[in-house]
Structure formats: C-alpha cells, structure tokens
Amino acid sequence: MNRIIIAMLLFFSCALNAQEKNETKGESMDAILLVAFGTSDPEAKKAFVNIEKLTRAKFPGHEVRWAYTSEMIRKKLAKKGEILLSPDEALVKLKEDGFKNVYAQSLHIIPGEEFHQVVMVASKFKKDFEKLTLSPPLLNSMDDVRKSVRIMLAKVPAVRKKEDAVLFMGHGSGKHPSDMIYVATAYAVEKSDGNAFLATVDGNPSLDEVLARLKERKIKKAYLLPFMSVAGDHAKNDMAGDEPDSWKSMLAKNGIESIAVMKGMAEYDEIVDIWLEHLLNTINPKPEYRKTKQ
Secondary structure (H helix, E strand, O other), X not given: OHHHHHHHHHHHHHXXXXXXXXXXXXXXXXXXXXXXXXXXXXXXXXXXXXXHHHHHHHOOOOEXXXXXXXXXXXXXXXXXXXXXOOHHHHHHHHHHOOOOEEEEEEOOOOOOHHHHHHHHHHHHHHHHOOEEEEEOOOOOOHHHHHHHHHHHHOOOOOOOOOOOEEEEEEXXXXXXXXXXXXXXXXXHHHHHOOOEEEEEOOOOOOHHHHHHHHHHOOOOEEEEEEOOOOOOHHHHHHHOOOOOOOHHHHHHHOOOEEEXXXXXXXXXXXXXXXXXXXXXXXXOOOHHHHHHHO
16 A cells, blocks of 8 residues: 555656646746857956846846857857857757747847848747747837937046047948948937047948047047947957057057947946846837837
8 A cells, every 4th residue: 555655656746847847848937038149258258147147137937048140159169168059049949948938139239130130030930939029139219329328428437538538339230221320329429428429340430430520629538438238359459459450559540549448338237228128028018119019
C-alpha cells in the first residue's frame, strides 16, 4: 500500500514539474526582445546592461532577450566565444521555447535602414506567435526629439561656459529618408541652445556644415557627446580619436579645443525611459495611442 502511495506521489510530482517547465517555456509568460545594432566594445556594453536592468524592473515577469542586427559585430563577438543572435535567430528560438506573445523593442535611434530590416523580419514571423509586435526606435515623434535633446543638453558638464559649444555626434543615414530626423534634431538642439549643434558621421547635417558655423561664431572650445546608444567605435575613433580625420582632430585644425564626454545615450536612465515608454504603449496602449494606430 505504501509503495502505491509513494508511486502516486512521484507521478503527481513529475506532472507538476512538467507543467512548471511548460509555463517557464512561455505558456504563461510573454517575452521582450531587445533589438540593437550591437557593440563589441566591452566598455560600451554597459549601456546595454543598463537597458536590460531597467527593462526587467519595468516589466517583471517577462522574459528578456537580445538580438543584434549587425552581422559584423555578431561575427566579431563569436570569435571571442560570445554568441549573439540575429533577429531571425532570436525569433526562431523564442518560438522553439514556446513563447506565445513577443514584444520586440527597437533600440535604434531612428527608424532607418536597420529598423526597417527588423520590420521585414518581424512580418515573416507574425504567423508563428499569437502576438508579435515591434515598438519604434528612440526618435519616433517630435516630442521624442525635443525630450531627447533636453535630456542630452542637461548631460553636458556643468563647467561648460556660455561661449563654449556643444557638438553631438549622430550616426546619420544618408541614403535613407529617415535621415531627415537628424536634421530636425539638429534644429531642436540649436533652438534649445544657440551654441549647441548636431552633426552626423554618415548623413545630414555634416561636420563641415557645423564647422563653418563654429568658425563664424569664433568658438574656441567645444564639448563632444555621442548622440548614439553606446559610446563605441564611432565615439572612440571618429569623434574623440587621434586620427587626422576624427572630429577632435578636425576641430583642432580649426583652432577649437575639444573635450569628449564618453557616455552613450543608453547609459542615461531618462533616455532609456523613452524607449520603454514606446514598449509600454505597445503592450498596454493608452487610449490616445490606440486612436493614432487605427
């Protein structure tokens, strides 16, 4: 008799464990997929650590995973033994793990080429989930632009004097229509602070355009800040590097001293909150947000 009871208890224990495994595989959980261009710089990666920390705090009970859109960065990390999935691979894995609802959040700055590639990937997997959504990148409206500019100007070192310039480095997307968002952002920057500017590495406005403005105003010192999620290779080399064509060197050639602030936008909680607000409005749309989506 005792053997029968013990056997029954073992049976029900195994059944409960199986059920718990199924639940942790996604039957009672939703997943958030954070999609970024990526970085191979260990120091810059702390920006992504901050995003994940804030995401987990704001959305407890959700599985949080990552995908990198840059194949080059994924290959570079793979050589070091660090495996990062592409958006396609991440969605396949989420499906295999049994998740029903997946909320992807773009961590790009603008809805440019990289973002639209993710849109196409997500459309392929729609049928594989009960719900699969993709939330917009950082700058999705003029409100986002103004808010981001206000936050970033507040991050300029307090020792800056009124006559000193501020120059933000954006990536740019010269061949994509969304490049105009950088132009709008540059306008918002200068409107907020007459000696603050934004230029891009690969788009508009260009550094040459901004340099002409700095020379007109006889600027002698400028603070350089990345208008990018991480302070990675672009910030370290193109912005603050010692190469002749870096922004630091180009400013020096024109008699302008520069001070670089090596901190990516995603290291600031207030900036991350904008991305997470987009995600929240996708998961639990506000009434006014629902109207704009109809």
